[in-house]
Each structure stands twice: as C-alpha cells, then as structure tokens.
Amino acid sequence: MHFKWPLLATLRGYDRDQAGGDLLAALLVCLLLVPQALAYAQLAGLPAVVGLSASILPLLAYALLGGSPGVAQALGPVAILALMTAAALAPVAAVGSAAYVAAAGLLTLLVGLSLLLMSLLRLGVLANFLSHPVISGFVSGAAILIAASQLKHLLGVQAAGVTLPQLLPALLAQLPAVQGPSLGLGVASLLLLLLLRHLARFGVPVRLAARLRQFSALLLVILASLLVALWPLAGVAVVGQVAAGLPPFGLPPLDWRLLRELLPAALLIALVGFVESVSIAQSLATRKRQSINPDRELLGLGAANLAAACSGGMPVAASFSRSALALHGSVATPLVGLFAAVLMLAAVLGLAPLLRYLPQAALAASIMVAVLGLLDLQALRRTWRYSRQDGAAQVATLVAVLLLGVETGIVLGVGLSLLLFLWRTSRPHIALVGQVPGSQHFRNVERYQVVQSPSVLSLRVDESLYFPNARYLEERIGELIATRPLVRHLVLMCPGVNLIDASALDSLEAIAERLLSAGVQLHLSEVKGPVMDQLKRSDFLGCFGGQVFVSQYEALRALDPASVAQAAGHPA
C-alpha cells in the first residue's frame, strides 16, 4: 500500500504563522472539548477522567495517521457513541464498577480493531448500509434517549435503563426522592444555557453572542463549579475527586467471553463513528476543493480508538458540534491535533482537583441542551412528504431506538431499508415496446402509437439484471406469454442492462428453455459490449437457440418482415 505520511508533508515548510494559527485553533478545541469530555463520560456511565484521557492520545494518533484536518480537530468523545457505549456495557457490568471501566476499554479496543480491519479490507462501503433516513431516525431517537437518561442527574436520583420503557417507570418511581438542590441547580443551568443560545435577541453583538453560545457549556461548568465551591449545597451530586494523574497506559485486560459479547455493539459503534467522521471530512474537503480517502479515514479513526483503548478510554469519533470550529475558523494543518493533545494533557493534570466542585446536574443540563440540536423532527415530516418508503424507515428506526434501544433500533432500521431497497430493485421497469411508424425506433406501447408484431414480442428492460430482480423477470415473462397465444418469438431489448449476474444468467437459461417448451424462441438485442463479453464466458449463447441482434429493428426485420413493412407503410 502506497502510504502518504500527511504529517511529513505538513512539516515541510511549516512556519511560525501556521504554528500560531494551529495553536489558537488547538486552544479553542480544548475549551470545547473539556466540558464535552466530562459530560459524555457521565453519559457513558464512566469516570470523568476516562472522558478526558480519551481526548489526548486519540488526538495524537489521528494527527499522525489520519488525513483530514477537520476531523483532527473534532475528534474525541461524542454523545451518540457515549450512549451506545452505555447500552453495550449495561448488560455486562454494573455502572461505576471496575469491571464496567475495564469493559469500556475492551469495547474501545474492539471498535479500533474493527475500523482497522475495515480499512485493510477496504470495507468503507459498509457505511452505505446506513441510509440517511435510518441515520436521521437513529440520531433523533438517540437524542431523546440521551436526554431521558440525564433526567436522573437533574433530579438527583438513581434510575437505570437503556430504553424509554425502562427509564421512564424507573424515574417515576424515584420522584418522591427528588433532591431539591440538584433540581434547582439543573433547572438554573438549563435556563442559563437556553439564554446563552439566544443572546443576540437581547442586543448582544452578533459575533460575541455566537462565541458565548459556542462556549456556553464551558461557561456553565465554570459558573456551576464556582457556585458549589463557594456555597456547598448539601445533596448536590458532584463529579468528584479524580485520582491524581492519568490512567496507566496499556491494553485493557483481555476476556474472550466478554470480547465475543461486545463484538456486535463494537461493530455498530465503529460504523456509526465512521459515518459521522467521514461526513465531516467530506463536508470540509469539498468546501476547500479537496478530496478525501475513506479508507484513510478508517485507518486514522481506528488508530485513534486503539489509542483511546490503551489509555483506559471510551470510543471516539469526530463530533459535528466541534467540527463547527474547523468550518468557521481558519484551521491550517493536521498538527492542530498535536497541539490540542498537549493542551488537553495540561488541562487534565490541572483540572482534576477541581472536579470535586463540578455538579452532575450542570453536566446533565449541558448534555440535554447539546442533544436538542441533534433532534430533528422536521426531518421526519420532510422525508415522509418526499418519499413514503424512506419516511417509514425513518420513523421505524426512531421508534425502535426509543422502545428497543440503540442497537436493536439501528439493526432494524438497516434491515428495513435493505428490504425496501430490495423491494424497489426487484421490480425493474420492463416495457413492452413497438415500432414507431416511419422510423426504426421502438417505444413503450402504453405511451406511444406504435406497431406491434403479433408473433414477435419486444420487451425492453430498463435495469441491470441481477439476483434481486431475476425472479421478477421470470414471472413477468411468464405472465406476458400466458396471455398471448400467437407469440412465437420474444426479443429482450437490453440497452439499459449494464450487468447480467450469475442469477440472472440462470434465469435467462430457464426462461429460454421454458419458452421453447411453450413454442416460443428467446432472442436478445442491443446488448452492451461488456455484457456481451461476459455472456461469451458462459454456455448461454451457444445453448439458448436464439440470436443476438444489433438493434431491435434488425430483430424485427429478421423475425417478422411483414410487421416492419406495415410500420414503414404508415409514416407518422
């Protein structure tokens, strides 16, 4: 594999201006990343330090191996993967236990290995299984689940569950135990965040309002921590003291049974993380007239997750919200990841002692407001109006995520969209055609005044012939022949057939043989060059008994000259 080392290209001619730009961008990244890392660790049910350490080595790994400066900046814990992590770990260990943290490391390892394997096997194509309506329904459902899962921190109670039918009753049962101070702080945090989102309405200059909005989570974290530090509130749960320093570097303890159990979830997390990251990379690249290499993105993302796994971490990907920086800022080079990693390390070491003042309710509020942006119910209406099938897939995915959980939801969504796709593909457009009088053209008999031969059936196939539609072709031809006792020849016109796969070849052979028993000979016309070459590698052309005509006109001239004469005698 020819490998272009992006960092070397960057370092050649790297100057002070670029370094300054990278450093500023890295600083902004860290200011966004710190509160998000804390929040998403809480969302995943992991200690705060796991979120922070998942924001150091992965940035470094991607800076070394990844290709997109946009992703380099937006990498780290993200809300949806955190939710999927919580869902994957819930059945295997108790939240807060050492086994839970170890399982998170193992899950991250599997995610990294899956991504690397996909990169090696060039399986980026797997992401195509996720249609946009499925992704959109999945993200909206996940946003609702995320918000619901954080209600317990807002209320200051305990409630476990990975689906709405588990979470809501658990919360309702805990209502009598609600902690007033937590709730007060949480509601105040929500109000502050909502206020910061709409500052421009209150006369704050637009640019300042935008900046304050962007860093509202950081402001909230600082204010809430200050409040708790200065005025200790009984009953307010805090993130708590973090052991000094970072978690030890090294692979998580291997447990084969657990590995097997976590594998399906890891594959889904890898796929979702890849889709999110590659969309960001694509989006930023096209704007700058650059192109991306999906296999390269898989490699970078895989390395980042392996790095996360080795530092006791959680799965990472590029985040849409953090990619906004790259979109509107003036990012220079992938080195920004390197700077950000160093800054994050400093932040972690400096911040750890302060976390005992940070209230969980404030983090929960920041998560809830952040995922509001992911919830796009308008998209449901838009998709439904555009296409019933896509709309159905979207709604089904959303509902399944809420009721059955993220994993089942996305698997059902993918299955449904594949099924709908197959259904669509399995009924290609097959038109009965006739000759346009006075010309050599053949057109659909339902839409044009054309001459049809009584003994020669002309059928145009507007789709490649492959296994999803092979059976339909057999059925359709069977129906057509059943109602036309005079027919002696059937000519399949193939100008739109780009491929005939082995299934369709079998079907053609079966059709030819059955037609023969019914006294009808099959022929082909207007077969494309590559398709013809492939047919020559089979016995079909020798066995089917018919001819392959250059054009439908030639076919009719050979098989039913009277009909051609009739068409010529009646000019349009």
Place this chain on the structure above:
Amino acid sequence: MHFKWPLLATLRGYDRDQAGGDLLAALLVCLLLVPQALAYAQLAGLPAVVGLSASILPLLAYALLGGSPGVAQALGPVAILALMTAAALAPVAAVGSAAYVAAAGLLTLLVGLSLLLMSLLRLGVLANFLSHPVISGFVSGAAILIAASQLKHLLGVQAAGVTLPQLLPALLAQLPAVQGPSLGLGVASLLLLLLLRHLARFGVPVRLAARLRQFSALLLVILASLLVALWPLAGVAVVGQVAAGLPPFGLPPLDWRLLRELLPAALLIALVGFVESVSIAQSLATRKRQSINPDRELLGLGAANLAAACSGGMPVAASFSRSALALHGSVATPLVGLFAAVLMLAAVLGLAPLLRYLPQAALAASIMVAVLGLLDLQALRRTWRYSRQDGAAQVATLVAVLLLGVETGIVLGVGLSLLLFLWRTSRPHIALVGQVPGSQHFRNVERYQVVQSPSVLSLRVDESLYFPNARYLEERIGELIATRPLVRHLVLMCPGVNLIDASALDSLEAIAERLLSAGVQLHLSEVKGPVMDQLKRSDFLGCFGGQVFVSQYEALRALDPASVAQAAGHPA
C-alpha cells in the same frame, strides 16, 4: 383479498377422463413418495411414521388452497429441509426422544406460520435475498452433508453431528464397530441403485429403463425388505415397528422458550422451502403458458406446513425429483393432491407392519444416491468462469455449510452476496461528457472526440441515485472539483436516473452547498418526469440555487455559449 378457489374451478366440469388421469398420477406420486418419506424421516432423525403422515394432510391442504398442480404433486418431505430440520433440532433435544419429535412439530408449526405471514405481508420478495450462486452453493454443501450424515447407517454405527468437522471424527472413531451385514447390505443397495440408473446402457428399452430408474428407490425398499423378511440378518438395523394407526391430530405442545429458539431456523426453512416450491411452480407454469402468483404459493405452502404440524409432522415443500412426474406425465388438475392423500393414507395403514423388515442401510443408500443429483460441482466452475464475485459467493456458501452447518452457511452466503451487491451498486457509472462537434449530443470524454467547456463540468449519471451510491456521488464530485480549479458550474445529466431517494436528495443538497462554498453552482439536466415530480415535493429545487435544464445542450448554451459555438464551428 379477492380469493379464487382453485378447486371449485376444477370441479366445474370435472369428468371421468380427468378423474382417471388424476388417479393414475396420484398412484405414481405415492409410489415415489413412500420410500422418500421413509428416507427423509430417517435423515431428519424422526420416526418413519412422521415422514409418512407429513405426506397426507399437507397434500390435502395444498390441494384446497394452493395454486400449482405441479407443486400439488411434488409436495411432501424433501431432503434439504430434512437436513435443516436435523440441524435445528440437534441443539434442543436428543435424537429419538419424545422431546425431539415434539420439537419437530413445533418447528413445522413455525415454518407454516412464517409462510402464512409472508403471504399476508406479500413478503415473497424475501426470496430474492437468496441469489442463485448462494442457493447452488448451499444445495451442493447440503448434499455432501446429507451423504456424510447417512454414512453411519451404512456402517451400522452411531455418530452425531451437523457439520463435517463433527461428523467425520465421530465416524472415524466408530470404524472398529462397523457392522458387516449392514455395510454389506448398504453397499449392495448402492450398487443396485447405480445399476438401475444406467440400465439403458445394458440394452434395456429406453422407456422401461427410465421408469425403473425413476422408481429405483421403491424397488430397493421392496427388495431389501423381502431379503430381511426371508433371511433375518443379525446386526442389520431396521426402521422398525410403527404404532398402529396415525399420530393423533392436534397442535404440538407449545413451549415459548423453545419457540423463540427455533424461530431463526424456521424462517430459513420457510425461505428455502418457498424458493424450491416457487421455482417448480414457475417452471411448470411457463411451459404451459400459465402464470403463477407467489403470494398464493406462500399461502398454499404455509397451509401445508400447518397441516403437517397438526399431524405430528416435519416441514414439507415441493421436491424437484417428484416434480419430474408432473413435467413428463400428463397431470390434469390440482385434485391429484386429494387422490394422493387418500392413497397415502391407505399405504400408511397397510405398510406400517412391514417396516420392521426395512433395513436402515438400504434407506441410507437411497438417500445418498438421491442427493448425488443435487451435488453440482460443475456449477462452481461455470459460475466462477462467468463472474468472480458470484463464484466467490458460491464457494464461500458451500464451504461455510460444510464447516459451520446449514444455517450459518446460508446466512453467511446471503450476507456476502448482499455485500457484493452493495459494493457493485455503490459505484455506479458516472461519465464526464462533452459535446460531439457539429451535434447537440454529449458523449463520454474518454471514448469520443468531444468539446469540453473549461468552466462547465458535464457529468452523466447512468444509475438511479439511492442510498448505496449517495456517498460515492459526493466523493466522485469532490474529486472532480478538486482537480479543476477553473470550473464554475457543474451540470448533472440525469437521463438514466429513475429514482432519487431521500438519501440521495440529502447528498445532492450537501453537494450543492459545498460546491457553492467552493465557488461552483450545481445544475441538473434531462431529469425524468416522475423524478421531477418527486423533487417538487422537497425544498431542493427552491434552495439549491441552480437551474433544471431540459437538455445538456440547453444547459451549455445558457452557461457557456462560447463552448457551444466552438463545437458548432468544428463539424465532425
């Protein structure tokens, strides 16, 4: 649902000639069915009576509800479903136990319900997931597994297993215990069957040879039973005494845990049985210039399996070998199933006492020779030569069936063929086109001498735009723009686009927006009517900022008149 009752139509005007024909056909069916029912019950690990009773009520049920006279005649236990039944039941109960028989009934019930559900939801399309190479690889693998599973009866030993790595070592370990008489009888049976297959070579008249070959299993069963009855051989295992009469009619005992466990296997059995039966129905219908209704076949087959479940049975489908009767005989009406059911009932009551003379080794030999016909290794070479991808799917399915079992094998095969299909579909043909000098036509720049505008990029898409290729479109356009700094307009020419789904619409919106940031305006041309109608149901046309041109020529005339003038000035 408008329901045509086929039997009523048949009965109207039913006369003595037809009845005579049906009766003869029914008799032939029974002569084939009795030895096969005994053999496939043995293959499934079930008592002989289960196979026999699965050949009575199902025939009746299909005669009442099904549509195809060919299937009506070929219905009953089949080899592959018997193997799949054995594989499904192996993990849940011990062969020969009452629980095993009960589980078989439950499995059959689930198969019937799955088929009925597929019929109601019109999910016959599910069969399209099984491409021909996957089916062919699956059938060949299953044939080898079936033959291997019968070796133990030939050798007169015990050996369990549902994959080759389980079966072969078990057989090897039992070699010292081989029963000479069983082996002798088995080998003699094999030789007799092989001899009967090639009688024509020895001067026997062709028609007689064909008949003897067709009923060779029956001949063998009679001869072997006579032999054992007249000359009792110690150590020859026999099918044994059957309790007088039939198993009681009624639903198998319901067990929810077991139901859930058997469901995946039941779905696969339903799908495979449906594919086999519908192929037979299709094959016979087209020859007679009739057409079939797949949902109707699902209904008939589902009812047949429910009937089998209620009489303590095993899953049933139409068998290719028995359909030969319908193909070459003179079948009249679906009533043949009714006659056959009555004859089978008489046969079961009359034959039961004689089964204590029927040696298992002879049945094993008949199974092994029968499945030889299913083994088509030539097909592997043919498929591989025709298409590497299809060949790979076929080999992978065959190997997976042998090593991992029938269920895992078919699931892997389906997964692989879907993946290859997706891979193929995800890279549609997208051609850069230019104007043919002196004409208004646009052709691929790589194959024609054409005029290209420096500022307007003309791109022709030869495929519908949907989720498997939406991402590819984004990447491809990103690449094209990245290398052409002068381009200001991109016109997507859509004469081959039959559909734009919600995913592709999102991609088009993203492409338009990103291109705009890169200083390029997106336009469309030659959009088909139905696609245009659907686009109007979205905001795309209002938002993307470009125009929709009737033709590529109009687009170029509006966007770069100089290039059009250049093309006109250089006539071909």
